[in-house]
Amino acid sequence: MQRFDEQITETLRAKSEWPGSADALWGRISSDLDQPRSKWRRKRLWVGMATAATIFLAFMIHTMLTPLPPDPPDPQFSRLASPEAFSLFMVPEEIQTVLPGEEVQIALGSYFTPEGDDDRDLRLVIWRSLHSEEVLVEERLLEEDEILGQSVLWVISPTEPGLYRFVVEGTLLTEGERMTLAAEQTIRVEGKEEDAISENDQP
Amino acid sequence: MDITEQELLKRAKEGEHDALEQIFRHHLDSAIRLAYLITRNWATAEDAVQEAFLQAFRSLHSFQDDRPFKPWFTRIVVNKAKRTKDRLDRGHLPYDQEEVNPHRIFSPxxxxxxxxxxxxxxxxxxxxxxxxxxxxxxxxxxxxxxxxxxxxxxxxxxxxxxxxxxxxxxxxxxxxxxxxxxxxxxx
Structure with missing residues (x-):
């Protein structure tokens, strides 16, 4: 068995000898790293920021014009910065289609929050749509340096194909001001569901 | 992951160009071979590896230090290579011919x-x-x-x-x- 393993390794190595130059490839990568993001990428960032600002404005106007119910049946509606409430006014967005494990960017929206609102730790929550229900896939706290000074959050998409909703929510204190962050992005992870292994495949 | 690579990753996260280059040279050989064996085209394999390194380096800030780098990076290479292979399969690009080069020097x-x-x-x-x-x-x-x-x-x-x-x-x-x-x- 060990000899066969060696033969596979040697065969694959013999058939994959790169004729290129590591220095040239590093030169290209290094040059790309040194340059700012492409115009299109920067444009996408601006589009994301503009969309987030529009959503926020619509949300604020709606909040100011709509009186709060006197006795809300659900405590979540009493929270001004409730991400659930925020999502009600989200403009329908384009679903990003990515490969499993690919990088995804989520445009962040932020606004100042008055004292007295609930403080919630910054977190990323990933929901998966399964049979018209949403299942919690992951919830993790975000470090402030992942967010501060950024207009987007970069995350790696799940490995299982399917439809996911990424939600960023929480408050943070920066330079003495309390800010609420909210963002939502729907992602479709490409690929087929893993096939079941037939009996013949069992070792 | 060994201590050297952990240290390299730490330095790379801090933006040290030299550390990024060392990571690149350390992982290049297996990455380019893997990308080629998936795409069967050297030009697209190089593109896939270039994109994979760029994506990995730009995402380093979100990479957790306690996780091994290689499986994470390999997943990115596989995804990039599969995407370029899809383009090959759709006939947009030619597969490299496996013709024997008469001047080719055989590997050990x-x-x-x-x-x-x-x-x-x-x-x-x-x-x-x-x-x-x-x-x-x-x-x-x-x-x-x-x-x-x-x-x-x-x-x-x-x-x-x-x-x-x-x-x-x-x-x-x-x-x-x-x-x-x-x-x-x-x-």
Whole structure:
């Protein structure tokens, strides 16, 4: 068995000898790293920021014009910065289609929050749509340096194909001001569901 | 991940250009071989590897130090290579021809092996479906463990184990068949 393993390794190595130059490839990568993001990428960032600002404005106007119910049946509606409430006014967005494990960017929206609102730790929550229900896939706290000074959050998409909703929510204190962050992005992870292994495949 | 790589990653996260280059040179060989064996085209393999390094370096800030770098990076390479292979499959780009270059210098590996045996085994590997070929490439080219392959492909370790087993069995069967059904395959 060990000899066969060696033969596979040697065969694959013999058939994959790169004729290129590591220095040239590093030169290209290094040059790309040194340059700012492409115009299109920067444009996408601006589009994301503009969309987030529009959503926020619509949300604020709606909040100011709509009186709060006197006795809300659900405590979540009493929270001004409730991400659930925020999502009600989200403009329908384009679903990003990515490969499993690919990088995804989520445009962040932020606004100042008055004292007295609930403080919630910054977190990323990933929901998966399964049979018209949403299942919690992951919830993790975000470090402030992942967010501060950024207009987007970069995350790696799940490995299982399917439809996911990424939600960023929480408050943070920066330079003495309390800010609420909210963002939502729907992602479709490409690929087929893993096939079941037939009996013949069992070792 | 060894201490040296952890230290390198830490320096790379701080933006040290030299550390990024060392990571690049350390992982280049297996990445470019893997990308080529998936795409079968050197130009697109280079593009896939370039994109993979760029994505990995730009995402380093979100990479957790306690996780091994190689399975994470390998997953990015696989995804980039598969995407470019899709373009090849759609006929937008040509596959590299496997013609023998008369001036080609044979590698030490090829000298050590019977040339015909290499071709037979390589042909058998290429006949495997992707579900069985990819784990094989990650094991023998990238040098990942079964647990790391599972992480890189997003499948359970037990499935990796069974796919590797099945892949090896199919290779042996194919080679034995080509050699006229004679006993254990010796390539």
């Amino acid at each position: 590996e090829e000298h050590a092996l019977d040339k015909e045996g290499v071709d037979t085994l390589f042909s058998a590997i290429n006949r495997l479906d992707e579900n069985h070929r990819l784990p094989l490439l990650l094991k023998y080219i990238s040098g990942l463990t079964e647990a790391e392959i599972a992480e890189a492909l997003g499948i359970p370790p037990s499935r990796v184990k069974s796919r590797l087993y099945v892949a090896r069995q199919r290779l042996k069967k194919h080679i034995t068949k080509l050699k006229g059904g004679g006993g254990d395959a010796k390539i």
